[in-house]
Amino acid sequence: GAGVSQSPSNKVTEKGKDVELRCDPISGHTALYWYRQSLGQGLEFLIYFQGNSAPDKSGLPSDRFSAERTGGSVSTLTIQRTQQEDSAVYLCASSNYHTDTQYFGPGTRLTVL
Amino acid sequence: DAKTTQPTSMDCAEGRAANLPCNHSTISGNEYVYWYRQIHSQGPQYIIHGLKNNETNEMASLIITEDRKSSTLILPHATLRDTAVYYCIVKRNAGNMLTFGGGTRLMVKP
Numbered sequence: 001g002a003g004v005s006q007s008p009s010n011k012v013t014e015k016g017k018d019v020e021l022r023c024d025p026i027s028g029h030t031a032l033y034w035y036r037q038s039l040g041q042g043l044e045f046l047i048y049f050q051g052n053s054a055p056d057k058s059g060l061p062s063d064r065f066s067a068e069r070t071g072g073s074v075s076t077l078t079i080q081r082t083q084q085e086d087s088a089v090y091l092c093a094s095s096n097y098h099t100d101t102q103y104f105g106p107g108t109r110l111t112v113l
Numbered sequence: 114d115a116k117t118t119q120p121t122s123m124d125c126a127e128g129r130a131a132n133l134p135c136n137h138s139t140i141s142g143n144e145y146v147y148w149y150r151q152i153h154s155q156g157p158q159y160i161i162h163g164l165k166n167n168e169t170n171e172m173a174s175l176i177i178t179e180d181r182k183s184s185t186l187i188l189p190h191a192t193l194r195d196t197a198v199y200y201c202i203v204k205r206n207a208g209n210m211l212t213f214g215g216g217t218r219l220m221v222k223p
Contacts (some may be wrong), residue, residue, distance in 0.1 A: 004156075033210060033211075035210070035211075042212070042213040042214065042215070043157070043211060043212065043213045045210035045211075045212070048210060059210070091156050091157070093157075093211075099206070100206045100209070101147075101159055101162060102159065102211060103159055104156035104157045104158070104159075105156055106155060106156050107155075107156045
């Protein structure tokens with residue numbers, strides 16, 4: 001079946017602009033995670049959605065970052081007033097709550113000029 | 114979640130078995146051992162996970178010592194496409210984020 005998909009695959013934006021990144025999880029997966037990975041670095045957790053529960057936003061680096069998950073499926077990560085340090089690959093993962101094996105999408109490479 | 118220790122890099126000849134070790138001496142009883150890999154410029158790929166029994170799937174085998182303080186990921190017949198960074202992660206199941214350490218950079222050579 002289809003895996004996790006993300007769009008766009010690449011995004012180049014100017015400093016100060018807002019961007020939206022989209023994640024389509026695996027059908028039926030109730031949990032959805034957003035991470036980011038800077039060049040040569042490990043994963044940095046951003047936010048976690050589980051079903052209808054309130055999301056765990058503890059990893060969001062600033063109030064410029066927000067995320068929504070509509071209808072328990074598609075999620076959008078929004079970065080307002082982008083800064084150069086926001087440049088990274090943004091990764092989405094989804095899992096079935098009971099097994100919690102996380103499957104990743106291909107990521108969105110964000111470049112802020 | 115428990116911390117893991119892996120060698121920084123390893124080489125393996127194409128067609129041979131690649132054995133990637135991981136130490137997790139502070140693992141708790143309810144923590145699983147997960148392995149992921151990341152090929153350059155791609156998202157992390159799930160490989161295998163286990164609690165205390167050895168596990169095998171179409172990609173690899175996972176051998177966990179009886180005291181659970183270390184494990185080995187085995188790629189039985191490594192190919193050039195297995196060149197990647199391999200991450201060993203220990204975490205409780207259900208609703209926890211993944212934390213990647215430095216991983217092992219495996220280079221499969223012809």
